[in-house]
Amino acid sequence: MGSKWKQIRDHYRELLRLAKRTQNRTQTQVAAAGGTTQSAISKLIHNNNLGPSVEEFVNAVEGLGIPVSEFFRRLEEANHATRGHDVDVAFFLSEDETDLRALARIFQRMVDRRIRVAHERKANRPKGRKRSG
Numbered sequence: 001m002g003s004k005w006k007q008i009r010d011h012y013r014e015l016l017r018l019a020k021r022t023q024n025r026t027q028t029q030v031a032a033a034g035g036t037t038q039s040a041i042s043k044l045i046h047n048n049n050l051g052p053s054v055e056e057f058v059n060a061v062e063g064l065g066i067p068v069s070e071f072f073r074r075l076e077e078a079n080h081a082t083r084g085h086d087v088d089v090a091f092f093l094s095e096d097e098t099d100l101r102a103l104a105r106i107f108q109r110m111v112d113r114r115i116r117v118a119h120e121r122k123a124n125r126p127k128g129r130k131r132s133g
């Protein structure tokens with residue numbers, strides 16, 4: 001997973017740079033949008049060995065304003081764009097790309113579950129109280 005994590009991390013780092021360049025968004029703003037902390041984003045982009053928890057990763061990606069499935073779709077496109085060209089490109093996959101697809105499916109199921117739980121919570125919330133007065 002080490003080499004795959006580095007590829008995922010580098011892809012996230014590039015999307016974060018793009019958000020800063022095109023939308024002038026800081027790590028703090030991305031973190032707040034994803035419901036995480038700036039330090040979690042910083043750890044994500046600087047960790048060379050292992051990635052963060054799945055929940056922290058999902059929050060960090062959502063903070064960029066893209067679904068996790070879109071994140072992995074772009075990563076896969078970058079892989080196809082570099083295959084057969086320069087082997088030193090950061091997104092080159094040395095292992096079977098089906099592993100990334102499986103990981104993307106896992107993340108998408110998590111996101112779908114979080115959305116379903118949020119909808120269930122909203123549906124089960126008590127309606128507003130009537131004010132007396």
